[in-house]
Each structure stands twice: as structure tokens, then as C-alpha cells.
Amino acid sequence: MAKRIEVSGLNVYYGDFKAVEDVSMTVEPRSVTAFIGPSGCGKSTFLRTLNRMHEVIPGARVEGKVMLDQQDLYASGVDPVAVRRVVGMVFQRPNPFPTMSIFDNVASGLKLNGVKDRKKLTEVVERSLHGANLWNEVKDRLDKPGAGLSGGQQQRLCIARAIAVEPEVILMDEPCSALDPISTLAIEDLIEKLKDQFTVVIVTHNMQQAARVSDQTAFFNLAATGKPGRLIEMAPTKQIFSNPAEKATEDYITGRFG
Amino acid sequence: MSSPDGTAPPDRPDGTAAGQEEPKIEDLVHEDAGPTPRFEDLAEEHAEHEAELSAEVMTESGPEPAAADPAVAATGTAVATEPGKKMELGPVGHLGDRLFSAFARGSGGLVVLIVAFVGIFLLALAIPALADDKSSFLFSRIWEPGGDQPRFGIAAMFYTTVVSSIIAMLIAVPVAIGVALFITYYAPKRLAQPVAYAVDLLAAVPSIIYGLWGILFFAPILLPVINGLSDALGWIPLFEKPPGDNVGVVFTASVVLAIMILPVVTAISREIFAQTPIAHREGALALGATKWEMIRMSVLPYGRSGVVSASMLGLGRALGETVAVLIILSVPNGNDPWNSSIFAGGETFASKIANNAAEFDSPEKTGAYIAAGLVLFVVTFLVNSAARIIVDRSGPGGRRPRRKRGAGVAQGASS
Incomplete structure (x- = not known):
């Protein structure tokens, strides 16, 4: 249930504006890969191209290849809806469906896939909530609205919702930036656990977080405002934080960034 | 004294209200x-x-x-x-503040006064007539006000008014939701704006035009629909078609009313649909929802209360619409038995009053019509209140009271 992502020569455009230029990388299965870099360097944009969520933004388009175990996500005849069922996503702000109960939130993806059997739904919901380290906190109030949980719980609910459909890859776009330190810690523990089963890609502004949770780190940067973002360096996390190959990476992680 | 750097005046008198404590x-x-x-x-x-x-x-x-x-x-x-x-x-x-405050208070009070005076006016004229009424005002279908033995009831008018408005809603609301979704989520940008304007333009057409267009142009087109419906469902009294090709019937009026309330329902639904937070929509899409599934999971639940209040506004308008209905609806012959079919003629509160405006010659007669108007006023008021309660209970995107079904499921899940 985890696949390798191979990206080659990827450019992302918003209309005429080139937002990300020539990114090539390999994301290993059953590992956590962190994207770091200053705001506006295109790391979130790039992340969205991995499950074609960028297509939600009008005018966004992509050149290049994203291969998920030998299958090109951008080949003709590939349905973005199908891609997103294989590559799940968790967003910056927790976004449980406000009118749905906790149970229905987790079950929503399964229902989209046509699962109607109550027993199966119940089973998967319980397993996903366990998987998201949330079961013990919500098992007595599954019928309550998901929006009634705390921010950190909501985010774990969103992770439970994402893993309920058993995707190959989970993308996380700054999943902790709206959370307090304790909730952040809970999510980080969870990411550690998720990588046993899934390929996890996480965008973060928090370098300690990248150092704590990831196996590989990719540093993105942009030459100047208005220029496209580029992948500067990608290496095992230890190496990036102890002995980066590029000067720009070192400047960024040591805080000497201009 | 706990002044931060001890610069508080040392010669402050002890006897002041400040005493030992610092005054705030x-x-x-x-x-x-x-x-x-x-x-x-x-x-x-x-x-x-x-x-x-x-x-x-x-x-x-x-x-x-x-x-x-x-x-x-x-x-x-x-x-x-x-x-x-x-x-x-x-x-x-300040002076400006006081002036504006007086103006705002005055305006608020004025509105309440106007409503109160309308109510008092209706009641004052209606009550004497109602006291003389020799038949049941609420349940009688006879309408013979005036004379020594005035007999009048609103049952027939009430029925026609409510039925025509409900049919108008049943037609208009789904179409309005469809149009609103098309404008907000399906139409390409270049098309969305013109379509939105076109719908808004429908609201600008005067109701007299709707009436004329409805009876002269639209009603003949509708005749096959009426025939088809009555052929298929004629065994239900509601759809039983009386002999003849009368097109000035309740059904025709309903369809025209539906067109008339379409713009207001569409406009409000469109606004609320467009406001659905992108986070909700992306949440659905990221799970692998198609566009329609995304709309069902995030847009419709978010817009639900807005659509309900929009529908109620439309219903309010349909209930009170006068001129278009007056022109379209054929008044049944006084001797004919009352017909509950939507393919028969009839009169609504508003059209009845407008039809007989020339008869307001005696206070008794006038009072009867005023009483009918009062009922319309109350019905419209109730509809608006219901809309308000529904909107208050669930603001946009707000949580609605959970249904029992969800609780049952969850109990099953947790056991």
C-alpha cells in the first residue's frame, strides 16, 4: 500500500506565470519526505501536483511527468478524481465536513467509493480512527459533529478520513501550522506511525519538525520574487541538516536567509 | 504607592477617594x-x-x-x-453622533408604527364585518358579502392561494438551485456572468407583463402539458381536468409564478453557494470526489439554510402576487360546483380582492375583503417567521440538529 513517486522535469504554471521550474525527484515508499523552503518557493504548489489538486485553481497547468510506480499521473485518459483516491491529502487548516458527524466524516471517502455495507463502514471507521490515534478520544461521540472537536483532533480526524480510503500516498500541506505544540506533537507521532504503511510527503515551515519526522528532506528556493521556485537540494534529512551540499540550504536552515 | 518608578506625586492628600489604593x-x-x-x-x-x-x-x-x-x-x-x-x-x-442616533431610532420606530397601523387598520375594518358573518369565515367556500345576511368564507381562496404557491415553489426551487449551481460551479467564466444577469433581469419584468405573456403566449403552450398530466394522473382529484380547453387555470398561474420567483431564489442561492469555503470543497475533492459529489458533500450542506430562506422569500412573493394571477386565472362561474383540481380556475386572496375592488361600496362588503386580506397578511407573516426561525437555527455552514438516524449508526459503531 505504498508506492514510489518519481517526478521528472516538472514545470508548474499559473496562467503565464511559471511557479515551479524543472523539479525532478524520487520519493521512496514507506518513508517521510519533507519539503522545506521560504514562502512562495512553490513547495505547496508542487505538492498539489502530486495528486493533481492544483487543477482546482483556475489556470494552473503542469508540464513534465509524475510517475506513481510506472504509471504517469498526467497521461491522457487518467482521471484526476481517480488519482486523488490513490493519493490522499491533508490540508493546512483542519477541514472536516461541518455538517457531518465524526463517523460520517471518516466514512465519507468510502461512501464515495460506493461502500454501503454498515458493518464494513463501521469496521473501517474504527480502524482509521485507531490509525489516526483518535479512537480513544472520540469513540463515545461518533455521532457528534466533527467540527466540535479541538483543532488538533480535527486535523487527526482529517487524517483518519484520508487513510480510510487506503491511499498509496498521503500528502500533507503544513498540517501543523494551525495547531498548538501539543497537538503538533500528536500529529508528528502519527506521521511516524503512518510511514509503516504509506508514503508520506509533508510540507512544513518548521525545520525542527522536518528534522524530527522526515527521512528525506527537499529544499526549495526561488531566485527572486516573481521568479519560479526550484528544487535546490534533496538528501537524507540528517545530511541536509548537518552537512548540506548547497550554500543556500545551509543559509536557510541556519537562519541566515536573506 | 506602586507607581513603576516612584514618580507618583508624594504630596497627594490622604483623604481623597483614592485612599490607600490606586484608583482605576x-x-x-x-x-x-x-x-x-x-x-x-x-x-x-x-x-x-x-x-x-x-x-x-x-x-x-x-x-x-x-x-x-x-x-x-x-x-x-x-x-x-x-x-x-x-x-x-x-x-x-458629539453632535453628529446624537443626530444619527436620533435618526436611526426614529426610523426603527417608524417601521414598527407602520406595521402596527396596517394591522390596526385591517382589524378595525374586518372585525365588524366578521361579526356579521352568517357562515364560518375560515371554513366556508361561499362568498356573498353585503346585504342583510352576509355569508362569506375564505376556504376556497385559501386553497387556491396555497396550492398555486406550493406548486410554484416545487417548480422554481429545484430549477433555481440548478441555475445557481450552474452559475457558480459549472459555467465557464464568460458564460456565468451573462446567465446571472439574465436571471436577474427576470426580476425586473413587471408582473402585468408576466400576466399578459402568461395568458396570451405561455398558456396555449402549456395546454399539452396540462392534457398530458391529466391523462396520466387524472384519477387523482387534484389533477382531474374539467371539460373544455380552459388554460386560465391554477396550474398555469403556478408555472408563471414559478418563473416570477425564480430570480430571487436563484440570486440568494447563488450567493451562498459561491461562499462555500474552499477548504470544504478541497476536502471533498482530495478524497476523490467528482464535481457533483463535491457539491453534494460540501456546497449543498453549506448552502442549505440559505436555500431554505430564499425559498421562503419566494413563497412569500408567490402568496401575495396579484396582477399576474388576476389576469391568468379564470374566475369560476358562480353556479358551478367548487373544483379542487389544479386544472380548474379559481381565485387567490389577492386576485379576489383586486377583482372586486369596484364593489367596495359598503363598509360590510369592504370589511369582508379586508378580512380576507388580513388572512393573507397573517399567512405571509407566518411564512416569513418560519423562514427566519430556520435561518437562525442554522446559519450558513452551521450545524443542523442531528437526526436520530445518525445517532443509531454511531451507537452501532461504538459497540
């Missing part, structure tokens, strides 16, 4: 201006306040610092203030 600014204001300063009172109190204040300043200035000084020290600015000098902090209530 609120206390001082409290002493000066009374608990909650209200704008009306200010006009009268202002003068004496001014006098009091100046008196205080007079007595407390001089050798000793003014009463305001401890407060200044308490704020932590901790700059020794010059004794005797008072900052300009008042008076409260």
Missing part, C-alpha cells in the same frame, strides 16, 4: 459620568457635569495635584504630570 480610570469615569452614559441623558446632564467638573478642578488644583493624576500614574506612563493641567477627554456624545 474606570472609577474616576464612574464618579464623573454615572454608570452607563446614555446619549439622551447627556443633553440634560451635560450642563451640570460641566459645572461639577470645573468645580472639582477648581477645588483640587492649586497646591495639590488634580484628582486625575493618580490615574495617569496608574496607566504606567509614569511621567510626572504638571499639576493643575487637565487633559481634554470630554464631553461624551
Whole structure:
């Protein structure tokens, strides 16, 4: 249930504006890969191209290849809806469906896939909530609205919702930036656990977080405002934080960034 | 004294209200201006306040610092203030403020007064007529006001009004939701705006035009639909078609009413659909929802209360619509038996009153029509109140009360 992502020569455009230029990388299965870099360097944009969520933004388009175990996500005849069922996503702000109960939130993806059997739904919901380290906190109030949980719980609910459909890859776009330190810690523990089963890609502004949770780190940067973002360096996390190959990476992680 | 750097004036008198504790600014204001300063009172109190204040300043200035000084020290600015000098902090209530407040209060009061007077007017004229009514006002279908033995009831009008409005809603609301979704989520940008304008334009057409267009142009087109429906469902009294090709029937009026309320329902639904937070929509899409599934999971639940209130507004308009209905609906012959079919003619409250405006010659007759109008007023009021309650209970995107079904499922899940 985890696949390798191979990206080659990827450019992302918003209309005429080139937002990300020539990114090539390999994301290993059953590992956590962190994207770091200053705001506006295109790391979130790039992340969205991995499950074609960028297509939600009008005018966004992509050149290049994203291969998920030998299958090109951008080949003709590939349905973005199908891609997103294989590559799940968790967003910056927790976004449980406000009118749905906790149970229905987790079950929503399964229902989209046509699962109607109550027993199966119940089973998967319980397993996903366990998987998201949330079961013990919500098992007595599954019928309550998901929006009634705390921010950190909501985010774990969103992770439970994402893993309920058993995707190959989970993308996380700054999943902790709206959370307090304790909730952040809970999510980080969870990411550690998720990588046993899934390929996890996480965008973060928090370098300690990248150092704590990831196996590989990719540093993105942009030459100047208005220029496209580029992948500067990608290496095992230890190496990036102890002995980066590029000067720009070192400047960024040591805080000497201009 | 706990002034941060000890610059509080040392020669402050012990006997002042401040005593051993630092006075807070609120206390001082409290002493000066009374608990909650209200704008009306200010006009009268202002003068004496001014006098009091100046008196205080007079007595407390001089050798000793003014009463305001401890407060200044308490704020932590901790700059020794010059004794005797008072900052300009008042008076409260500026002229513009007071004028606008008076204007706003007046406007608010005026609206309440107007509503009250309309109600009183209706009641005052209706009650004597109702007292003379020799048949049941609410349940009788006879309408013979005036004369020695006035007999009138609103049952027939009530039925026609409600049925025509409900059919109009049943047609208009789904179409309006469809149009609103098309404009917000399906139409390409270049098309969305013109379509939105076109729908808005429907609202600008005067109802007399709708009436003429409806009976002269639209009703003949609708005739096959009427025939088809009555052929298929004629065994239900509601759809039973009386002989003849009369097109000035309740059904025709309903369809025209539906077109008339379409713009308002569409406009409000469109607004609320467009406001669905992108986070909700992306949440659905990221799970692998198609566009329609995304709309069902995030847009419709978010817009639900807005659509309900929009529908109620539309219903209010349909209930009270006069001229278009008056022109379209054929008035049944007085001798014919009453027909409940939507393919028969009839009269609504509004069309009946408008049809007979020439008959308002005696207070008794007028009172009967006014009483009918009063019922329309009450019905419309109830519909609007219901809409308001529904909207209040679930604001946009708000949670609705959970249904029992969800609870049952969850119990099953947790066991």
C-alpha cells in the first residue's frame, strides 16, 4: 500500500506565470519526505501536483511527468478524481465536513467509493480512527459533529478520513501550522506511525519538525520574487541538516536567509 | 504607592477617594459620568457635569495635584504630570453622533408604527364585518358579502392561494438551485456572468407583463402539458381536468409564478453557494470526489439554510402576487360546483380582492375583503417567521440538529 513517486522535469504554471521550474525527484515508499523552503518557493504548489489538486485553481497547468510506480499521473485518459483516491491529502487548516458527524466524516471517502455495507463502514471507521490515534478520544461521540472537536483532533480526524480510503500516498500541506505544540506533537507521532504503511510527503515551515519526522528532506528556493521556485537540494534529512551540499540550504536552515 | 518608578506625586492628600489604593480610570469615569452614559441623558446632564467638573478642578488644583493624576500614574506612563493641567477627554456624545442616533431610532420606530397601523387598520375594518358573518369565515367556500345576511368564507381562496404557491415553489426551487449551481460551479467564466444577469433581469419584468405573456403566449403552450398530466394522473382529484380547453387555470398561474420567483431564489442561492469555503470543497475533492459529489458533500450542506430562506422569500412573493394571477386565472362561474383540481380556475386572496375592488361600496362588503386580506397578511407573516426561525437555527455552514438516524449508526459503531 505504498508506492514510489518519481517526478521528472516538472514545470508548474499559473496562467503565464511559471511557479515551479524543472523539479525532478524520487520519493521512496514507506518513508517521510519533507519539503522545506521560504514562502512562495512553490513547495505547496508542487505538492498539489502530486495528486493533481492544483487543477482546482483556475489556470494552473503542469508540464513534465509524475510517475506513481510506472504509471504517469498526467497521461491522457487518467482521471484526476481517480488519482486523488490513490493519493490522499491533508490540508493546512483542519477541514472536516461541518455538517457531518465524526463517523460520517471518516466514512465519507468510502461512501464515495460506493461502500454501503454498515458493518464494513463501521469496521473501517474504527480502524482509521485507531490509525489516526483518535479512537480513544472520540469513540463515545461518533455521532457528534466533527467540527466540535479541538483543532488538533480535527486535523487527526482529517487524517483518519484520508487513510480510510487506503491511499498509496498521503500528502500533507503544513498540517501543523494551525495547531498548538501539543497537538503538533500528536500529529508528528502519527506521521511516524503512518510511514509503516504509506508514503508520506509533508510540507512544513518548521525545520525542527522536518528534522524530527522526515527521512528525506527537499529544499526549495526561488531566485527572486516573481521568479519560479526550484528544487535546490534533496538528501537524507540528517545530511541536509548537518552537512548540506548547497550554500543556500545551509543559509536557510541556519537562519541566515536573506 | 506602586507607581513603576516612584514618580507618583508624594504630596497627594490622604483623604481623597483614592485612599490607600490606586484608583482605576474606570472609577474616576464612574464618579464623573454615572454608570452607563446614555446619549439622551447627556443633553440634560451635560450642563451640570460641566459645572461639577470645573468645580472639582477648581477645588483640587492649586497646591495639590488634580484628582486625575493618580490615574495617569496608574496607566504606567509614569511621567510626572504638571499639576493643575487637565487633559481634554470630554464631553461624551458629539453632535453628529446624537443626530444619527436620533435618526436611526426614529426610523426603527417608524417601521414598527407602520406595521402596527396596517394591522390596526385591517382589524378595525374586518372585525365588524366578521361579526356579521352568517357562515364560518375560515371554513366556508361561499362568498356573498353585503346585504342583510352576509355569508362569506375564505376556504376556497385559501386553497387556491396555497396550492398555486406550493406548486410554484416545487417548480422554481429545484430549477433555481440548478441555475445557481450552474452559475457558480459549472459555467465557464464568460458564460456565468451573462446567465446571472439574465436571471436577474427576470426580476425586473413587471408582473402585468408576466400576466399578459402568461395568458396570451405561455398558456396555449402549456395546454399539452396540462392534457398530458391529466391523462396520466387524472384519477387523482387534484389533477382531474374539467371539460373544455380552459388554460386560465391554477396550474398555469403556478408555472408563471414559478418563473416570477425564480430570480430571487436563484440570486440568494447563488450567493451562498459561491461562499462555500474552499477548504470544504478541497476536502471533498482530495478524497476523490467528482464535481457533483463535491457539491453534494460540501456546497449543498453549506448552502442549505440559505436555500431554505430564499425559498421562503419566494413563497412569500408567490402568496401575495396579484396582477399576474388576476389576469391568468379564470374566475369560476358562480353556479358551478367548487373544483379542487389544479386544472380548474379559481381565485387567490389577492386576485379576489383586486377583482372586486369596484364593489367596495359598503363598509360590510369592504370589511369582508379586508378580512380576507388580513388572512393573507397573517399567512405571509407566518411564512416569513418560519423562514427566519430556520435561518437562525442554522446559519450558513452551521450545524443542523442531528437526526436520530445518525445517532443509531454511531451507537452501532461504538459497540
